[in-house]
Amino acid sequence: MNEQSTVIRLQTWEYGTLDYDPSVPCIIATHIGYATDDEFKEILNLGLAYAIVKRKTHGKIAWLADTLLMDGNTMAEWSANDWAPRVQAGGIYHIAFVSPKDIFADLQIQDFVKLGTQKIKTASFENIESAKEWLQHAMAI
Template structure:
């Protein structure tokens, strides 16, 4: 059952991996993007989650305003939470991928992140953490 279900994003709790699972289905910006990330973080905090898997293949390019918000607002809160491992399934678009890589390199000192080409590899990495 989805914890958060919108046209652009579905968020679930994966009991097997004890992971927040974010599946972006469409481009999102502004409140849609930010509310989604906040909902995922709320679920992580609720479960004391150490793992996060975000499938960004269909997200599209993150706007500069949303990248700034992620860096200045969301990342500090996420890195103060229980999250330790962030697996990101990268977008196919080179332009979209560049904006994701920029955000993923900004991880906290207690957080490890990896970028993957597919969800199976991301899940396997989280399973081994």
């Protein structure tokens, strides 16, 4: 990482957190356990709003989805058809995933990648640091 990583907590819920790492720069959406459809949408929508604001500071920003502890949900279609186009319109073209332990969560991520990321580069990693390194490199190209 080029700069000292200082992660800033933006929001906390029982089912997840939103953080901002200016050293990448990226928004980190950490999903914990099961979130209802509305709760899942809240994390992604609020995170996107933060990302758009932070992009103005950096000129670019990425999304890091820490799904290691996420339980599966049924939001892949909404994420791909509603959220992903808004992500692209907001100028976010890189999404890194920390791979989930839960097989159903992993299937949802695979479905999202297949359905809605034609213009978004995605990759999956075993830990946050590897995901951040890839995002920094990918955004520098």
